[in-house]
Amino acid sequence: MKVYSVILAGGSGTRFWPLSRAAWPKQFLKLGSDAPLLLDTIRRLSTPLSQTVIVCGPTHAPKVRQMLKRLPKANLIVEPIARNTAPAVGLAAIQIASKDPSAILQVLPSDHAIRDVERFRSCLREAAQLASQGHLVTLGIKPTRPETGYGYIELGQSLGADSWTVQAFVEKPDAARAQQYLESGKFVWNGGIFIFRAQAILDAYRQHMPELAEKLSTLAASIGKRDYAARAKRVFKGLPSISIDYGVMEKANNLAVVRGEFGWSDLGSFASVAEVRSPDAEGNVVVAPNAQLVECRDCIVFGGSRALALVGLSGLVVVDTQDVLLMVPKKESQAVRKAVQAFQQRRLRRYL
């Protein structure tokens, strides 16, 4: 029973612009440590590269190859078009199952941060155990605040010390409901980490998304062959954009959830960097070798070689890259997209 890691590296958001760019998305950024998030993700797993499969888009494939020179060529799966997680995971599952029918997959986003690697691995082991019994397993993150930005999973029947059947997948709640969820102890965050036997998830695809399963099956047969790229493009063009949560997990009945507490962050905004990199005594997180902060509090600063002189600032995000400077209040760091939109509208694409 081998465990394979399937790393989803197809993301292309703008929440970390201008650190991230269209050609250089979040998973390549050194947000959690001094290594890119993608490398952090791989390093914190115990799977060898031969059992690591990365799914990404065509623009980013060369960068992944360069970053992971020892990754077997067949283990980089290129999605011709981003179609959310269901097609990506399906493609990886079919490819792995064709070589190792008893494979267990652990599917993980490539751009999250986790502080306590030991606890995380322990959860993954428990999840693999449940997966080997036929469950489609999710890692549920024990909530630490009434977060309204995440989906939740309601715990069902106990399956072990920290595992349950799944009562329900729940959409992002409002503040009052999020508070209830937190207090009840019966809900966990859906962190997008799934563990299942390759055959089990493919069975679920055939049951809940038969058309997708069929198309992926024909496509997987040509992975590594000369006509793969053209066929993949044709197939993906016709696919709906659908998440594995919505397409399978919310519909299947052999679900399980392992609850974990391992210092997880999805790094959803610049503000969240403070969850991962410990702020200094003044609450500042400074990832900028030439920054001088004078009487500043609760700021997040990313910079390069240029000198930064910040005086008397509070609660600000400052991101200084070679060609663009971004400044936005930390509380509104979601508003980064407004900056991106402003640049889009003015057709300043070279900055995006």
Place this chain on the structure above:
Amino acid sequence: MKVYSVILAGGSGTRFWPLSRAAWPKQFLKLGSDAPLLLDTIRRLSTPLSQTVIVCGPTHAPKVRQMLKRLPKANLIVEPIARNTAPAVGLAAIQIASKDPSAILQVLPSDHAIRDVERFRSCLREAAQLASQGHLVTLGIKPTRPETGYGYIELGQSLGADSWTVQAFVEKPDAARAQQYLESGKFVWNGGIFIFRAQAILDAYRQHMPELAEKLSTLAASIGKRDYAARAKRVFKGLPSISIDYGVMEKANNLAVVRGEFGWSDLGSFASVAEVRSPDAEGNVVVAPNAQLVECRDCIVFGGSRALALVGLSGLVVVDTQDVLLMVPKKESQAVRKAVQAFQQRRLRRYL
């Protein structure tokens, strides 16, 4: 009766750092318009360059020469060491008087802004009239707010429609006193603009600062000669640093003041730029060709070719130069010196 302009360009403050640098001080910055303040100052006067004398330090002399190629060589007076305004004005007065004994001097800082040039010139004409009668004249700025950062002049006996004898020079007041001054109508700001006959100010020097007068007199004799630089250095080393206000104006008794309202600003901080360059509808002053401001208010932004993305900011000063970025709240823009100090302490002199 010729009027000569004496422009004091020896300043080297840090209030506009990092726009200004030790080698590139405020008078060279394009703060008031698209031209350097020094050029603005000269252009708003009606004196020809042959009647314009500039006093500056040795570091800045080459820049002044380059900026003003048609300025007669003898009209650039280099102070070897900055010793405040009394020696600078004295040196200019002696040189001009040696060629034109009846000269009237109008002495002006090189780094202020004035909006209403016509009114300003009209005040200067009135002042020159009084100066020709033997008065040492100051232009007094009619106060528009209870400013505690300026010296004041108390008006004495009326000499004309908008001119008075001087009752007293008054140090920077506290807030309550500044409010009284404003309401009384009997006080004006001392803007550091003086008009007098060269002979009159030299008489005053001989009376109130005889030692300085003596030294300047011997030095002036060698202006333009080969040994001037060495002699000037020797003389200036031995001089006290003293302002013309303190050394002469506060002691003389043939004083007059012309009160003017001409949109004057001494540009004492980044915040003051908003007095000179009209803010947009959101209160922002943006002197940055590639800045995108989204939902920002009351900000002052200086930038160059780099793109700036400012989102949701309020009351901030952002100055982006090629090698340094400064950010400071507008209300605390005096705190720029703290940034400068931080760089000094860390021996980062290349940025100063």
